[in-house]
Amino acid sequence: MGPNQAPLFPIRILKISLWFTVFFYLFFLLFNTSFTIMGVDVGDFLKQYLGAFFGVYLTTTLKVFSVSLFLHLSLFSLVYLTYHFLNQKKVSWVVLSVWVLLIECLALCHSMVSFPQIYGEFFFFRYPSFASFLYFLTDHTSPFYFSLVLGLLLLVFISILLFQVYLHKNKETFFVLVHVLILGLVHLSGSYMLGIVYFALLFWQGKQYQRVHIKSYGLIIFLLIFFYLLPSVWNQIEVLTKSKEKDKPPIFILSADSLRYDKVGQIIDGKSITPNIDSFAKDSFVFHDHHTTIPRTFPSWTDLLTGQYSMSHKVRDMFPSLEEKQRIGSASFPTIQQMLQKLGYRSYAVGSFAADIFPRANFGFDEVFAPNFNARIMTVQRTAESQLFLLPFLTGSWFSGGMYLEEMDGLSTWGDGTRILNRFRSIVKREGASPYSVTYFSSVIHFPYTPAYPYYKSFTSPNYYGKYKYLKFVDPTNSALPNEEETKQIRGLFDSAVFAFDVEFGEIISELKERGIYEEAIIILTADHGEALYEDVHGQGHGEHLRGEAVTHVPLFIKFPKSKIETTTEHEFFGITSSVDLYPTLMDYFGIPSKSKFPGKSLLPILGKTNWEEDRYVYAETGIWFSDTGDHFFQKQRIPYPNILSLHQVVPEQDYQIMITDPIYRETIAFSKHRSVQNSNYKLIYIPTRQGVLFELYDRKNDPLNRKNLYPLHPVSAKMKDLLYKTVIQWEEATLAGEYLIPSSLSDINEN
Structure with missing residues (x-):
């Protein structure tokens, strides 16, 4: 293979990669866009966010698209090089695209078997008719199968490349070796923007590789291999600087x-x-x-x-x-x-x-x-x-x-x-x-x-085929209890x-x-x-x-x-x-x-x-209510406040963190909390409601599911109630209004 004065990577590889990326990016954006988090519809929240910070959304889109573009440029360039070394330089865009599509489908199957939960919403909410394909993959294959095929493809490419290097030892083959090493470094580090800059230079100055001295290629290859080893070397250096x-x-x-x-x-x-x-x-x-x-x-x-x-x-x-x-x-x-x-x-x-x-x-x-x-x-x-x-x-x-x-x-x-x-x-x-x-x-x-493969199969039923096969979708707006088979699968x-x-x-x-x-x-x-897992009425x-x-x-x-x-x-x-x-x-x-x-x-x-x-006692309290709908006992024993999605505020100056900034809501959340004290034998729960404060006392050893309320007749009721009030007053500086505990910050607001 003699000197080649034409660009090693013709501009049509860039065009094919760009069109391929645009097509599939828009295709999936239209047919697979999710507005849910763990099954919770946050469409309205996101629309509000995107309306206020549309520039951030554009930046996000560009970021994801750039990763996709770099990966497709890498795959198309590697497939093209394989044909190039096989002296088939006129390979059509269709053939190149089919190979890239095959590689991506193999990688997708590997990923779906390894982490089927990531694809759960696609298969169980948007396109449930395709779920049988996912069942087939996870029931009858393993990630190893797809890794083996992908590994063989990569091995074939590397073998062809190394054979060409051995056979010709010219600038073209050394340049391709440098190209592969650079792509590997970018892939391992995730520096996709650096990779896109590299491809831009590659297509812009495609002929210049012939001007580099062949000995310089040897030095470049040595440096790139050193960069692969650098993290390990750096760790060893750091270890030597540490002292016991x-x-x-x-x-x-x-x-x-x-x-x-x-x-x-x-x-x-x-x-x-x-x-x-x-x-x-x-x-x-x-x-x-x-x-x-x-x-x-x-x-x-x-x-x-x-x-x-x-x-x-x-x-x-x-x-x-x-x-x-x-x-x-x-x-x-x-x-x-x-x-x-x-x-x-x-x-x-x-x-x-x-x-x-x-x-x-x-x-x-x-x-x-x-x-x-x-x-x-x-x-x-x-x-x-x-x-x-x-x-x-x-x-x-x-x-x-x-x-x-x-x-x-x-x-x-x-x-x-x-x-x-x-x-x-x-x-x-x-x-x-x-x-x-x-x-x-x-x-x-x-x-x-x-859990990832193979652990999601460890204690689940191989004969269960439903929306909980791989994960427990969470939807606070749906208070319906799963049936016995679903409950067993979730557990x-x-x-x-x-x-x-x-x-x-x-x-x-x-x-x-x-x-x-x-x-x-x-x-x-x-x-x-x-975690509660549908024991008794606990949800x-x-x-x-x-x-x-x-x-x-x-x-x-x-x-x-x-x-x-x-x-x-x-x-x-x-x-x-x-x-x-x-x-x-x-x-x-x-x-x-x-x-x-x-x-x-x-x-x-x-x-x-x-x-x-x-006789030691310990304290606990509940968190924020995640939903304002449902028919569970704990939703009836609440001082209601808005759904959690209504409480959120995006704070741009704090890196767009999501916070509850309204002081009234924060005080309401604190005031509404259920609180408890318990020792080795008994648990007392304080439950503020709009109708007054409820108390529940349970025998922890004989009634671990807390079904029988012993309050107020049990002899420890008064003692534990007094202890709970003293604990909260001591550590929160709370005050009492009747039987209600008023958090300190609420007291301050009232006093002012």
Whole structure:
């Protein structure tokens, strides 16, 4: 093959790629545009948002289109080069398009089998007649089949390229090798705009590759290979700069959203669904009656990391205002991470979609590897989700991609734990034995319960074919209960998600053991809240009410450094504990003094014991109501306020974050909350309604589903009612109006 003075990439490749991209982008935009989030129609909200910030929508569209254009330019150029090396330079646009279409269909099938939940709305809401195709793929194939075919295609191309390099060793073949290496780097890094600039230069200066000296190509190839190795080399350099400090063990707070206590060790078909957690329990102190303070993610984590109740720091829902968020990490409400920083610790947060709380407030992390959540990101997700041929590349189904749009990390239907596990491993490898902490938060168990292949098959019925086959669609506007078969399937999805998290957890523990970190590390396993799964009249979800054990009762396992605190024979504690206990426990362990008073207790003094010496009580409250419709008992026991979509405001100056900014609504939300205190035996629930305050008292041991209200006749009723009022008055500075608790900020408004 002699010198070629014509451009290696004719301009018609650009034209074909551009037309192909435009056609399919518009095609999917017209026929597959989603205006739902987890089944909730947000069309009106998005239209209002797009009307006010249309420029942001245009930017979003351009972003998604640019990724699609780069990927098609890459595919068309690679297919064309294959024909070029086979001396078929006159190949038609139809042949090229068919090959690219075949590759994208194979990648799409791979993605649909790996993550069918991402395509759930397409198959079950917009085009349900196509659902049988998805059933066929997930029932009779595996991602391996499609990876094998795609891998063979790639192998054929690389073999042809390397053979040409070996055969000719000329500028043309070396230039093609450089081209392939550049595309690989862009693909792995997700730098699609850089890739588009590269293609622009390629088509503009197509002949110039002949002017580059052949030795220069050797240097360029060497540098590109070095760039592939650079992340690993950089990690090794960073490890060498770290130093181990005595009595500063690494700290790992590992958590799964919605992980119920009773699911740990649950036996199905003779086997536990959490074998890795069960094994870890043998090395840990296990707190069997542990409760979250509020069954909603943002305020629950804030309580845990500050050691204070939400009624004190005022972050009481998922959409706090700027003023409320600014209290986190302030002098009055420092976090665990900020206190550890004083000891020289670096702190990291790693998580999937529900971890979007961590970038939205100052929790004190040095680095956050978690998605954000705002209206701009939501628009990117909705736009990208419409592009079926693009999704496999955005979710990493195509040979380790998935870095193009960081906004995709926040997809609630993408329950793959591989992404955050890799980020966790990278941190552990980089930090070595230096003092650091990692808060790892998996969302796979959060509704809509979306474990990836093969885990979504673990405990579900292979004979079920309905809209809940792969995920639990969430629609607060629909209060109809699923039938018995659907309920069984939904619970099977939840159990499968628990099993998927257990696999994630096992990978983490294996990584720590392989690196010699496990024995001397502090490892905490817990959850932000639990989940109701249609037990009795409790519905499905969390944060709407406080009946039963499902929503506040979560696991807590703590493993301390073996050289400091040996796990004793009495390593199971049965007394009641609270998520606000973790802050004082860690402060106590490291001897960090604090002038603040905390509602929680250090757990160090009771290690090796089985119960408290005193009768201990813990507090909890509900979250914001997600819907103003329905016929559930907890919707009848409410002080109503508007639907959550009506409460939201997009705040452009705060990166288009979605907040509840109206102070009246915020005060109404606080006033309307159900509250509870409970000890090991009884739970009292305070329920404000328009007709007055209701109280419910339940025997936790004999009536775990809370069916029989013992209030006011039971002897503990008055004591627990008095304790609840004292707790709220102490930590919220609330006042009383009859039996109603008036939040402090409401009192201030009334006084003014």
